Amino acid sequence: MCSSTLFAQNHKRVNGLVTDTSKTAISDANVLLIAGKDTLRTSTDVDGYFNFSRIKADQFSLKITITGYQEFSKSYSFGKEREMEIKGLELRFSGNMLKEVLIKGKPNPIRVMQDTVEYNAEAYQVFEGDNVADLLKQFPGLEIDDEYNVKTMGKEMVKLRINGKDFFTNNVKDFIAKLPAAIVAKIQIIDDFGDEANFTGIKIGEPTKMLNIVTKPGMNKGQFGNGGITGGTNDQLGGNANMNLWRDTKQSSGGLNYTTSNNGAGESENMRLSANHRDKLGKYGSLGLSYNIGRNNSAFKTEQAVETLNPLGTFYTNTKSSGENKNSNQNLGSDFSFNNKKIYLNGSFGVSYNAGNNLNSSFNNQLGIIKQDRNNNSESSNKSPRVNANVSFSKILKNKRNSLSANLGFSTSSTNSDQNISTNTLYYDKDTQVLEKDSLLSRNLISESNGQNVNIGINYSLGLKKLKDSLARQALNFSYTASVMRSRNDVSTIVFDNLTNQPRFIDSLSTQYTSMLINQSLGINYNYSNKKMRYNFGFNTRPSLMSSNYLNLHQKVNNNHINYSPNINLSRTITKGKTISVNYSGSNNAPSLYQLQPVKNAQNLQNVVVGNPNLKPSFNHNISSSFNYVHIKSGVSVQTGLNFSTTQNEIVNNVILLPDTLNSLKQETRFENTNGTYNVGNNYTLNIPIKKNKYSISYSGNIGLSNKATFINSIKRFNKGINFSQQLRGTLNLKQINITASTNYSFNSNNNINLNSINDIALFNLGQVSGATFFRTHNYRADLNGSLRLKKLNVNTNINYSVTNSDATFNNQSNRNVKNLNLSLSSRATVKKSYFVGFSASKQINAGYSLANTNPFLLNANLSKAFFKDQSLSLNINANDLLNQGNNLARYVSGNSIIDSRTNQITRVFTFGITYNISRFGGKVFRVDAD
Known part of the structure; x- marks a missing residue:
């Protein structure tokens, strides 16, 4: 023994x-x-x-x-x-080019690991000329829109890395359209808790989604970019030069773009200059520098038809507006990092300056409950400088089980704006429709605000004794964070006499205001991890102290509040190919200056806004979970996500319709704290690959329940609703043929659809209630896409049909059905190796819009001649919308309103240009076709 x-x-x-x-x-x-x-x-x-x-x-x-x-x-x-x-x-990835190896085994399309879902590019179809976005569109569970925004299971992809390293700006949409899909070996979707968490191993809070591209051996370096000049029949003249040099950790880029044209409403001018450099700093560090400057001047003409439901009845609003927007911006940034496995140091510094000028002239006609016309002319200018800096430090202590982390951040910013507004309102008798009053009000609104923010944080991790499992670790984490925000805001309102044009200061519409907000968090957490599981749980105390001082009113308001919340993070590999995760996060959110000011904001006379100085900070609770499963042999995969969120002391709008002296209506918006809002949502995707992913069937969708608190005429109400979407998709991937068919149904009864796409609706839409939903929206859609890739001919076809029905919870007499049928065909042929001929045609049939519309038939053609062995230089002739039938028409459903919108734009344009393209990676040339 x-x-x-x-x-x-x-x-x-x-x-x-x-x-x-x-x-x-x-x-x-x-x-x-x-x-x-x-x-x-x-x-x-x-x-x-x-x-x-x-x-x-x-x-x-x-x-x-x-x-x-x-x-x-x-x-x-x-x-x-x-x-x-x-x-x-x-x-590290091998820098030597390996000879191509024929993979006879079946490539598994998806692999799941703790915090990571990995897609094998070998299992998907990649054609010559495809970019990374074309590859991503084939992956189940990912959504990519026309602007290259990427979502996974409903969450935005916010960061890009290549081979685990920073890549130029780290902006996803900047590069997935520029990089060739042929250099990709794998795509990884990572739950990212930050570099500091990766260093210490302490992962707390809600992770963000990061896209990591793993390149094929030898493809971690290259040059890509383009340059050229273009002229067109719409007075278009432009030039560009963009170059990116990539040597793994050493990255340099520069770009210059300028374009001027007639957009149908007037002149449009865009200019941008940018430079970026990143390289190693010593053995363990890196340093990045970036600068960009941009200018955008654009004339516009828009038309909107809005139907707004209200308990009092229905408002019908038609608006035509025109004007010009001028914006400029400059940004200078720097970041550095150091990591020698014992010490982690990271910092950033940024300076930005934004300026803008706007001219707007609009005519607004309202019918329904009231009849009212309004002419509005405005001119505004604004300037916004900002400086920010941040530094983080982490150290593994002597016994290697303990660690100490700290961070310090600072920012200061200011905004100065000057608005001159003239509003001519025509009031009509409610019954006889006879003009009763012609009112003119000219005013000048001057606003000056500035703010400073300082935040600090410290975390100490105490490693506990070793467990029997030699790979297991446990620790107690003690944390403290604090942020101090100080702000000042001065608003002056001056009204001009209609006869003498003499200015008069209106003290009841002006204010001087200072505030200070202190948010703190004190927490303790227990953390455990081994090779298959990681979890932590703990408790946080979050006091919030807010003090406001209204100098002109000689009034002080103090709002102090304390919240308690748990910390929960769990990630477990159940078996090979099966993972689960659960995360909880909580955060304080302070009311904005706009919401706190106790004076009337008369920028829009139809919607006067009055702040509430007694508002309390809101507190958001969010719980998210995910389950990922891949069958190792068959490749069948399941991805699901479940989210729940609720807000304490949520800040909501209280929209009040008030009668005026002419028996008409005016709107006033105030703000209240309330409870009761919650959202529950579930996303899921099932993907079945067949015969080495030559065929695949996927079923995906989401189900959501929501309860939205809102106030209408000072009466609290709840909008309970269901959001439901289902999609069935089938794909055929052969060497030369790709066919995708899908059918989709969605239902929304408590959701603001495309709200971010609508500009200035609140300025014109009397009676609109943010967050209140009176419409149930049904959408039916079917798509069929096909492509044929031959050696000298590419053909793409698309057919989609959609029906959108928005019925109301009351006043359901109007027909609100919109139908769209889109048919498209495009082809690209190669003639004598260096000539390329392209053609595209599309037919759109529209029905149901409030605005007059056509059913456009769009024909486009292009011819190009390539030069040099690698065909990097090309001469291009393009003809867009030969029949001049372009129709920029769109429908949005927002709260209690349906909006049909159209923007004036020249669509028939002939352009001529010369372009030089560079796309060389690992010593090989890769073609990347424009989408």
């Missing part, structure tokens, strides 16, 4: 974790341990872990190899310890 005990004591043990540079686990890596004359072999499991036991020697060396990565080799010594855990075994 003594001999057995002595034998066990003489043996040592090694555990380790192998990842790539993005901290993603690498499975099936070959691990070789050499200790004296003994050689031990193993491979990493699905989570990247390996272990060796029965090691006799005090010193040993490790060698780790896997195809596509550089070999890792290093020597170690046990010292006094008999057990060693080795973290930070990062394998």
